[in-house]
Amino acid sequence: MTAHFMVIGNPIAHSKSPMIHQAFANQAGLDIRYARQLCPTDEASFIAVIEAFFNGGGIGANVTVPFKQMAFDYCQKNGELSNNAAAAGAVNTLYYKNEVLIGDNTDGQGLVNHMLSMDWQLTGANIAIIGAGGAARGVILPLIDAGVASITLANRTLVKAQDLIADLRENNATIKAADIQSCETSALTGDFDIIINATSIGLTGDKLPLSDGLTCSKAYDMMYGKSLPFLSHFENKGAVTSDGFGMLLGQAALSFLLWTGFAADVNKAKTALQDPALGDRFWR
Numbered sequence: 001m002t003a004h005f006m007v008i009g010n011p012i013a014h015s016k017s018p019m020i021h022q023a024f025a026n027q028a029g030l031d032i033r034y035a036r037q038l039c040p041t042d043e044a045s046f047i048a049v050i051e052a053f054f055n056g057g058g059i060g061a062n063v064t065v066p067f068k069q070m071a072f073d074y075c076q077k078n079g080e081l082s083n084n085a086a087a088a089g090a091v092n093t094l095y096y097k098n099e100v101l102i103g104d105n106t107d108g109q110g111l112v113n114h115m116l117s118m119d120w121q122l123t124g125a126n127i128a129i130i131g132a133g134g135a136a137r138g139v140i141l142p143l144i145d146a147g148v149a150s151i152t153l154a155n156r157t158l159v160k161a162q163d164l165i166a167d168l169r170e171n172n173a174t175i176k177a178a179d180i181q182s183c184e185t186s187a188l189t190g191d192f193d194i195i196i197n198a199t200s201i202g203l204t205g206d207k208l209p210l211s212d213g214l215t216c217s218k219a220y221d222m223m224y225g226k227s228l229p230f231l232s233h234f235e236n237k238g239a240v241t242s243d244g245f246g247m248l249l250g251q252a253a254l255s256f257l258l259w260t261g262f263a264a265d266v267n268k269a270k271t272a273l274q275d276p277a278l279g280d281r282f283w284r
């Protein structure tokens with residue numbers, strides 16, 4: 001029997017998730033259909049679509065922009081949240097377990113798994129994260145759980161970084177006990193093991209005001225698919241760099257694991273996505 005999945009968002013036509021999950025399903029030998037579901041942006045429509053999907057026998061849904069917070073609210077009222085979803089304040093993965101709707105967030109652990117797969121050492125690492133929006137928020141607990149020594153959260157608007165840390169500390173004991181500092185992006189300086197760009201600046205072509213005194217061994221941009229000035233900046237300073245494509249695959253693999261119990265081989269899927277049969281549609 002075909003197992004049904006979907007990703008709900010607006011816009012959604014660009015989503016690569018159907019091809020990624022098809023590649024995982026091929027590995028698992030599972031018969032799936034994974035749909036892109038466009039939805040009007042109001043909450044009533046979102047809830048109606050989610051309920052229709054699960055009432056109709058759907059197994060699992062991914063949630064993307066602009067619905068991740070709505071999915072969080074819905075699960076808070078009608079289901080359960082994983083620790084990562086609770087800390088992130090956002091849900092990207094929905095499914096039923098023992099008749100309870102579960103809202104999880106696999107984005108941050110997807111980033112961690114991608115870094116570990118590249119042999120980037122996280123245990124004891126000093127990390128800087130630039131950005132204090134939803135993307136930054138979602139990676140903080142998984143990085144702490146991975147054993148990093150410290151996190152410096154830098155943002156253009158300092159008060160947003162401070163508010164984010166205060167809010168996370170208030171709601172999560174692990175984060176409360178962690179070494180987390182904040183500063184303005186232009187004041188971020190010193191040498192870090194890893195610097196992560198969690199701003200949305202890659203979409204605009206603007207450049208971050210990075211200080212000359214800021215260096216790192218490794219630089220990671222959560223964006224992917226185009227040339228990223230943030231990565232060139234640190235490449236020129238001798239750092240190893242990565243874009244966020246592996247994070248996209250990593251979060252998808254974790255959703256697939258929650259839904260099916262199958263741990264997909266992300267590198268094998270990456271190769272499969274380069275196959276012209278799938279790849280034509282994938283890279284477009």
Ligand code: ATR
Nearest residue numbers: 131132133134135136155156157160199200201206
């Ligand atoms: P997301 O959910 O992707 O994190 P967001 O919540 O809108 O999106 O957050 C965007 C982040 O990118 C913020 O940290 C924002 O900085 P501000 O809090 O100061 O707005 C950062 N950002 C976006 N454009 C930027 C720019 N041109 N320069 C510096 N930071 C930028």
